[in-house]
Amino acid sequence: MTLTTLESLRRQYLSLYPLYLISFPEPSLLANPQSQKFLIDKLLGESHQPENEYRRKFWRRVVESMEIGLKKLESQSEFSEEERDELEIDERFYDLLTDLMVTNNANANGEAGPSSSGPKTTYRAFIYDKPNSSNYLSKITNTIDHGIENHTDRDDDRDEDKIVLLEEQIAIQGGTTGLRTWTAALNLAHHILRSPHLVLYDTELSHRGILELGAGTGFLSILLAQLGADVISTDLGIESDAQSINEIGTGQRHEEDGESRTPLGRLKYNVQLSVDQVSVKALDWADGSLLPEERPNIWSKLIEERRTIVAADVIYDPDLVPPLVNTIDVLLDDDGQNQAIISATVRNQETFDQFLITCGQHHLQVSFIEVPPINENGDDVRACPPFWDSALDKGTEVKIMRINKLRRL
Incomplete structure (x- = not known):
């Protein structure tokens, strides 16, 4: 196609x-x-x-x-x-x-409108072709279970979908990186669409649902929801930031209609631009180290459901590595009934190595997923990226990892 x-x-x-x-x-x-x-x-x-x-x-x-x-x-x-x-x-x-x-x-x-200098808030729309199915992910697992050739390689039975996001056009705003979509998320999305059997092979996926950590703009959560998954999308914030725009009212348009620069407020706004079925929740990784009875209620829900964990570009700050790994440890099942898929742009090798070492200390097994190369200039449409990346991270390496919990003796 x-x-x-x-x-x-x-x-x-x-x-x-x-x-x-x-x-x-x-x-x-x-x-x-x-x-x-x-x-x-x-x-x-x-x-x-x-x-x-x-x-x-x-x-x-x-x-x-x-x-x-x-x-x-x-x-x-x-x-x-x-x-x-x-x-x-x-x-x-x-x-x-x-x-x-x-x-x-x-x-x-300076007579009217927002200033043309300084950081800009803007809409970005990512349009992609997908199989014309409301239960795409279930079909993927059924295809894998029966050993049939990956059906997503076919070019018939496709339609178009769109992810609309409100983003900042600078790297860091107010101490957070969560207000723009990063290359690691786009890279993982490419492979979910092109090679889902390599990334999301878990046959329980459609039943257990997906949890995204550090969802940022909500790009991956929206994509997975559009593909038929039951998604809980989380980021740092207070629960009131995740309120529905309709619940807040239309009078405070700028702050609640997407202009809020809190990660959770922007995440909720972006989700509502494209899908209805994503649940947006506040999740502080630091709370994972608390006693179970001291954690917010969302933790017990997530532990009970054991969803597949997805995250992109969350390994960038060495201070966040311990709480991130501990959160993954807490949310993964001891019997290996769920997994974590992490896509990371390796900007700092020491921070990335720290993540791998910390996973080992928590008895988490990390395996790197070998995915086909992305070729923007090739003739094979399956190798071409479905999303037009801004090329900010073209020179850096993206690693996609599968993390499972090792049973402790």
Whole structure:
């Protein structure tokens, strides 16, 4: 299954793919009336748009290319004189550029709108193709149980789904990294979609459900819920931060309608943008070291359910390694009835080694999952990433690990 040039452009634009990396279509294709309609319907018509500066640069590039392409189309002999007279660039593109320029100038002068300098909060939308099934993960386990070739390699029976997130476009905000989606999460998501039998092979997955630790923007939780899993998504915070937007009321729009920069508040907002069935809960890893009767109630629920644990890019701070490993230890079953899948970008080898050593001290067995390489430029669509990454972590290594609890003698 291949994507058209325009569809690739759409997915790159909505995910805020860096402009210098975007593959813009040939000018005459952009100027084509059918292409203009696609751009208006599928890009301008999207309800959650990227931030204004990105939009302004993107659409200026597109309009400039359209103008070049229009001249080429007008010179082509297959068009009649009447058809050439009707070739034009839709005024809505110029209107949009004008509005974005006015907004940008107003921000620069401090007269209106959010400041154009400093960190930006923006929507990102990740669009992916998936099998057309509401119970995708159960089908995966059934396929594996019967030794049938992985059905996700087929290109029929597919449809599109979308993950919409509100993110910060800086690495750390207010001491947390949880307000943007990181490469390790996108990498794990790629392999869940492309090679689910290698990552989520647990046949009890669909029955026990999934628990995400340090969910951040909620990207993985949303994806897994869209694929049919029962998901509890957790992060640091107080339980009131996980309240439904509808429960809070619409009067406090900026703080509760996604502008809250607490990890749990943003997580809840993002989840509600894309799915209904994810449960968002506060979970402090430090509470795992407390006596069972002293822990918040969520711990007893999670211990009883023994869900498959999923986490991405949670191994970055050496001070967080002990409580993280202890949390995994507490939540894993002694009889090996559940597992943890951790995707980690190895930025600091010492911190990563500390994680592995601490797992050993807790009698946790860590095995590295060998997954097929991701090849963005290859012909095999199964090797191409379904999500357009911002390329911030391209030079670093991502490890995907399976963690099981060893029975203590």
